[in-house]
Amino acid sequence: METVAYKCLNCGGPMQYNAKKLKFYCEYCRSDFTEEELKANFGELDENLDKNEAVSEDVQPQDVPEGFEDFASNTVMYSCESCGAEIIADKTTAATFCVYCHNPVVISNRLTGAFKPAKVIPFMISEEDAQQRFFDFCRKKHFLPKDFISGAQLENMRGVYYPYWMVDSLKDGNLYATAKQIRTWEAGDERFTETKTFKVMRAGKIDFRDYPYPALTGEHSKALKYVNPYDDKDFKKFTMAYLSGFLAEKRDTERKDVQADVDKELKEYSEKIYKDTIKGYDSVHVDSVSVKTLKENWQYAMMPVWMMNFNYNGKDYLYAMNGQTGKNYGELPIDMGKLAIFGVLLFVIITVLCGLGGYFLL
Numbered sequence: 215m216e217t218v219a220y221k222c223l224n225c226g227g228p229m230q231y232n233a234k235k236l237k238f239y240c241e242y243c244r245s246d247f248t249e250e251e252l253k254a255n256f257g258e259l260d261e262n263l264d265k266n267e268a269v270s271e272d273v274q275p276q277d278v279p280e281g282f283e284d285f286a287s288n289t290v291m292y293s294c295e296s297c298g299a300e301i302i303a304d305k306t307t308a309a310t311f312c313v314y315c316h317n318p319v320v321i322s323n324r325l326t327g328a329f330k331p332a333k334v335i336p337f338m339i340s341e342e343d344a345q346q347r348f349f350d351f352c353r354k355k356h357f358l359p360k361d362f363i364s365g366a367q368l369e370n371m372r373g374v375y376y377p378y379w380m381v382d383s384l385k386d387g388n389l390y391a392t393a394k395q396i397r398t399w400e401a402g403d404e405r406f407t408e409t410k411t412f413k414v415m416r417a418g419k420i421d422f423r424d425y426p427y428p429a430l431t432g433e434h435s436k437a438l439k440y441v442n443p444y445d446d447k448d449f450k451k452f453t454m455a456y457l458s459g460f461l462a463e464k465r466d467t468e469r470k471d472v473q474a475d476v477d478k479e480l481k482e483y484s485e486k487i488y489k490d491t492i493k494g495y496d497s498v499h500v501d502s503v504s505v506k507t508l509k510e511n512w513q514y515a516m517m518p519v520w521m522m523n524f525n526y527n528g529k530d531y532l533y534a535m536n537g538q539t540g541k542n543y544g545e546l547p548i549d550m551g552k553l554a555i556f557g558v559l560l561f562v563i564i565t566v567l568c569g570l571g572g573y574f575l576l
């Protein structure tokens with residue numbers, strides 16, 4: 215297993231991508247470099263790595279102790295380029311930190327050949343900024359337990375590059391609907407209702423660009439869907455150097471595994487687009503939709519997410535934030551005590567209001 219470390223041009227220290235400066239930064243001598251400056255020194259950053267077309271992941275630790283077979287089949291060992299320590303990583307980990315010297319480690323052969331992403335959106339929101347946004351998010355939750363937000367929680371915040379499929383799809387389709395206009399009026403003692411029924415048809419091409427779909431299965435994929443969408447203006451050609459200083463996961467799905475889901479979502483999306491153009495009726499009922507794909511292109515991309523997993527009173531919670539736009543999603547604990555007080559207050563207010571109402575009605 216190969217790892218790669220990006221060394222500072224001044225002092226040789228490990229470099230990380232810095233979301234505040236939008237540059238590569240050395241914490242040791244505090245110098246920073248642009249991607250162009252790195253390229254001027256190292257050449258195309260991933261050039262040598264691209265030659266590893268075949269990706270084999272069949273290295274297994276020998277002599278697995280009893281009871282650890284499952285652990286062994288889901289983990290692989292790497293050695294840190296800075297201190298030489300052995301690092302254990304999950305099967306889908308593509309970038310991590312050395313637990314001993316805390317230097318960034320990029321596991322290069324996880325992202326080569328068929329697993330090389332085409333593009334990446336680098337982190338645009340720094341860690342401090344992400345923490346501040348988390349505070350603001352919590353402040354709006356009135357029933358959050360008081361002791362919930364602490365420094366210890368914030369230490370759980372991790373910047374992770376997640377694998378996505380980016381789908382460009384040109385659709386051609388049509389929608390048939392029955393729409394109604396209803397008019398009522400009164401004349402003398404009679405009440406009249408007139409219903410006009412229309413057959414409505416919409417047809418046209420829809421060009422979807424960079425439709426994001428998570429390329430990783432498991433518990434985090436739900437959160438990934440909530441932090442969509444990303445803005446395609448910040449896409450960069452992928453280089454592993456962006457992963458330095460963050461965690462990264464490689465994809466564990468193939469296009470064929472998720473094609474049906476993407477087709478279904480884009481069909482629903484198309485239906486909504488056609489339907490939203492039908493205006494001026496009192497009701498619209500969709501009779502049929504047909505959408506076919508004229509052209510489709512899938513690319514593999516890495517997208518930034520600030521992720522926080524935490525345990526509160528024995529239950530697991532998850533918070534995720536789009537590392538480019540700041541859009542967030544969170545499952546947070548609720549203080550049942552506070553909720554009960556609120557319930558009682560509401561009851562008292564309603565009772566008082568009813569009492570007053572009763573008084574005035576007398």
Ligand SMILES: [Zn+2]
Nearest residue numbers: 222225240243
């Ligand atoms: Zn340096």
Ligand SMILES: [Zn+2]
Nearest residue numbers: 294297312315
């Ligand atoms: Zn190390």
